[in-house]
Amino acid sequence: MKLRALLEPCRAGSYDNILALARATEESGLDGFFRSDHLLGVDPEDRTYQPTDSWATLAGLARETRRIRLGTLVTAGTFRAPGLLATTVAVVDAMSGGRVELGIGAGWYGEEHRAFGIGFPGTGERFDRLEEQLTIITGLWDTPDGQPFSFDGKHYQVSNPGVLPRTAQRPHPPLIIGGTGARRTPALAARFADEFNLAFPHGIRERRENFDRICEETGRDPSTVRKSVILPVACGTSPAEIKAREASLPAGPLRAEAVVGRPEDVLERLAELRHEGGVDTVYFHLYDTEDSDHVRLLGAEVLPGL
Template identity: 35%
Template sequence: MTRLGYQIPNFTYPDTNSSGLFKAISRQAIEADAAGFDTVLVMDHFYQLPMLGAPENAMLECYTVLAALAQHTERVRLGALVTGNTYRNPTLLAKTVTALDVVSQGRAQLGIGAGWYELEHDSLGFEFGTFTDRFERLEEALQIIIGMLRGERPTLAGKWYQVNDAVNSPAPVGQIPIMIGGAGEKKTLRMVAQYADESNLLCGIDDIPRKLAALDEHCARLGRVRAEISVSYQISACIAPTKEQAEREYADAITHIPQLEARRPSVVLGGPDEVAEAAAKAIEHGVDGFTVNLPANGHIEGRVALLGETLAPLLA
C-alpha cells in the first residue's frame, strides 16, 4: 500500500487555461513516477475546497483524470484521496475503479470516505443527509463494492442501496487495495479495521498515537490482524531548494489563491531539511508512509521530483 503518495489537490495555476491544464497535471505525475513515489492521487471533488481556493476554481472529475494519467505513467498506483461515497452509486464506483485498473494494467486503488463538503452537495444536487446517514451509506457501499471487486456477485437490500446479484465483468487485473480516509476514532477507524487495507490519517501530528491506538482496539475487537493494515499520514508541504525560495513561492501562490494564506500554518514549508524533519517525526509516531501534496508550487517543474528525492530515503 501507500508508502509515499503524491496528491494533486489544486488545478489553478498561473497562466494556465483549460487547454494547457492537463499538461501541467501530467507533468507532476510523470515526475512522481520517476522520483520514488509509489502512488499518485487526486481529490474527488467538483468544487475547490475552501481551504485551497474559491468554489469556482478549477476542479476536474477525478476518475477521468486518473485514467488519463495511466497513459502517462508506468509504475505508480492511481487513486482518489478520497472518493466521496455520496457522489456515485456503489455499483458505478466499482465499475469505474475496475475500468481504471484495466486501463492502467493493474495500478488502481480505491480510496473512499463518507463525504463532507455540504456546499458541493447542495449546489450540484447530491443528497447530503446527516453525519449518521453518510456513514450508514458508506458501510453499505463498502459491502457492495468490495464484493464486486473481489469477484463476488453481491446482493443487498439495504436502507440506502439495493442491488441484486451485481456482476462486475471484466474483473480487475489484480486485487484492488481499499483505503479509507479520515481519522474519526469511533466510526471511520472501525470501518478501516473491518473493511480496508489502508488508513489515511488527516490529523495533528501529535494525535497520531491516539489514532493508532484506536485502530488497534477496533482490530482486536473484530479479530483483524492489525499488521494487515498500513497507515499513511497526509501532509501539505511547500518545498524548494532553500527555505527562502519556498517562502517566496508560497507568497506568490497566495497572490493567485488568497485562501492559501489561512492554510499556511498547517503547511510544512522549507527546503529538503525542513520537510524531511517533519516527515521523520510522523514516522517516529508510527505511521507506515505519507500522502503529500504541494498546493502552492506542485505545478513548478522539478518540485515534485525534489519532494520525492527528499522523502523516499526516509522510507527505504
C-alpha cells in the same frame, strides 16, 4: 516508508497540468500520484478552482504513466452509486495494468454538493450509506466468476448484475479509508481497509492508538493495515524558493499542519510521523499544479534521505 504526491488541483487544474505533475512524480521516484475528489476548492470563496472528475483524469493517467500507483484520497461516497464506482475503478485498474487504489469516505463538503446538485444527507446516514457501499463494492469485486451477487440494503440494492466488474489486481485494488472520527471511520477501516489514513499530523498518535484498539476489539490484526498521513509541504533549497511555495498553501488550519523548509526539515518531520503514528506511507499534499519542480526536488533530495 512510501512517499506519494497528493494533488489538490486548484488554480490551473486542467488535465494537461495534472498530467505534467503525474509525469514529474513518476520521474522523481515517488511511489504514487493521488488526487482529491472535489468539485470546489476547500475555500468556497475561491472561484478560480477548476473542477475535474477524479476518475476521468485517473483513467487518462493510467494510460500515460507506467510505474506509479494511482488513486483518490478520497472519493466522496455521495458522488457515485456503489455499483457504478466498482465498475469505474475496475476499468481504470485494468487500464493501468493493476496500479489503482480506491480511497473512499462518507463525504464532508456540503457546499460543493449544493453547488452541483448532489444530495447531501446527514452525517449518520452518510456513514450508513458508506458501509453499504463498501459491502457492495467488495462484494462485486470478490464474488467468483459465475457466482451471483445481490445486496438488499436500506439505501442501495444490487440484484445479480450478471458478469461482474473484474479488476486487474487480486483480490481487488487496495481500499483506503481514513479520517479523524473516533468510532465509525476506524471501525469501517478495521473491517474493510488495506490502509487507514490518519488524516493530518495533529493528534496522529491518539488516532493511531484508537484505531489499533478498535482493530483488536473486532479481531483484526492492526499490523495488517498500512498507516498513512497527509502532509502539506512547501520545500525549497533557498529562502526565496521556500517562501514562494509556502504562498501556495491554503490559509487556515491546513497551513498549520504543513512542513515548510529545506529537505532536511521534511526528513525530520517524516521521522517524527513514523515514531508518533507508526506511519509507513506519506502523501505530500500539493496545491500548485504548475510546480513540477517541487515534486522533482522531493524525489531528488528527500527520498534518498530515507
